Amino acid sequence: xxxxxxxxxxxxxxxxxxxxxxxxxxxxxxxxxxxxxxxxxxxxxxxxxxxxxxxxxxxxxxxxxxxxxxxxxxxxxxxxxxxxxxxxxxxxxxxxxxxxxxxxxxxxxxxxxxxxxxxxxxxxxxxxxxxxxxxxxxxxxxxxxxxxxxxxxxxxxxxxxxxxxxxxxxxxxxxxxxxxxxxxxxxxxxxxxxxxxxxxxxxxxxxxxxxxxxxxxxxxxxxxxxxxxxxxxxxxxxxxxxxxxxxxxxxxxxxxxxxxxxxxxxxxxxxxxxxxxxxxxxxxx
Numbered sequence: 001x002x003x004x005x006x007x008x009x010x011x012x013x014x015x016x017x018x019x020x021x022x023x024x025x026x027x028x029x030x031x032x033x034x035x036x037x038x039x040x041x042x043x044x045x046x047x048x049x050x051x052x053x054x055x056x057x058x059x060x061x062x063x064x065x066x067x068x069x070x071x072x073x074x075x076x077x078x079x080x081x082x083x084x085x086x087x088x089x090x091x092x093x094x095x096x097x098x099x100x101x102x103x104x105x106x107x108x109x110x111x112x113x114x115x116x117x118x119x120x121x122x123x124x125x126x127x128x129x130x131x132x133x134x135x136x137x138x139x140x141x142x143x144x145x146x147x148x149x150x151x152x153x154x155x156x157x158x159x160x161x162x163x164x165x166x167x168x169x170x171x172x173x174x175x176x177x178x179x180x181x182x183x184x185x186x187x188x189x190x191x192x193x194x195x196x197x198x199x200x201x202x203x204x205x206x207x208x209x210x211x212x213x214x215x216x217x218x219x220x221x222x223x224x225x226x227x228x229x230x231x232x233x234x235x236x237x238x239x240x241x242x243x244x245x246x247x248x249x250x251x252x253x254x255x256x257x258x259x260x261x262x263x264x265x266x267x268x269x270x271x272x273x274x275x276x277x278x279x280x281x282x283x284x285x
Contacts (some may be wrong), residue, residue, distance in 0.1 A: 020142050024233075024237060025235070025236060026231070029190055029232055030112075030229055035209055046080065050106045051192065052127075053106045054071075056109075074193060077193070080099070084098040125200070126252060128200040131198045147192050156183070157223075157226065163175060206259060217267060219270075236258045240259075
């Protein structure tokens with residue numbers, strides 16, 4: 001058993017991948033608490049899909065590099081996110097409707113742009129990720145994004161929670177609600193982009209929703225969602241990478257499937273909110 005766990009550590013790319021899994025898994029799991037509490041999974045999914053056209057534009061203009069893909073993805077996410085707000089505020093449409101239109105259009109445009117890239121681009125790499133091809137530069141990007149995001153989210157967690165549940169009360173107490181909303185939006189984009197190498201833009205939603213959603217089935221304490229989500233995210237990502245190495249599976253898909261498996265167990269077996277507890281009449285009301 002120990003050899004099964006430790007054996008893959010002899011490979012440098014696995015070592016690098018495990019570090020990225022720990023950082024990405026914990027940061028996304030921690031951030032997923034805000035997504036679950038805010039009930040903004042659709043917004044996150046839309047933004048993750050909108051990264052692709054930005055990557056395409058970056059590669060077309062500046063060639064295939066980490067910097068061009070990162071800058072392009074950041075620009076595209078900002079355009080789609082702010083564009084949805086503009087459409088919602090200047091028309092009869094809601095922001096969710098505007099997001100759905102903009103992100104599908106952007107995603108389709110991204111697929112076409114990558115077909116005209118001056119260099120060969122493996123589209124699957126950006127759609128589903130491949131952590132085994134991560135470089136030291138990717139690791140450093142993930143590290144700094146994770147460090148900045150976790151510090152800011154932890155320091156500002158209480159006013160942000162108040163903003164999510166009682167925005168009017170937060171304003172009355174002097175909390176800069178609009179500024180915190182923009183900050184949360186900006187951090188969300190950075191975390192999404194840093195996740196691309198691990199799971200790609202199609203699967204990023206699972207990593208940014210499932211960890212805290214799992215904890216939400218196990219406890220009613222909002223603060224437990226943050227650290228619990230972080231632990232579930234990092235542990236699931238590490239276990240999935242080792243599994244994918246032994247089974248020759250796609251790492252990104254295995255990470256999301258592992259998280260889905262943990263969520264399913266919580267959904268069925270949670271002593272308070274699980275299906276089996278409800279059927280047997282043992283759940284607490």
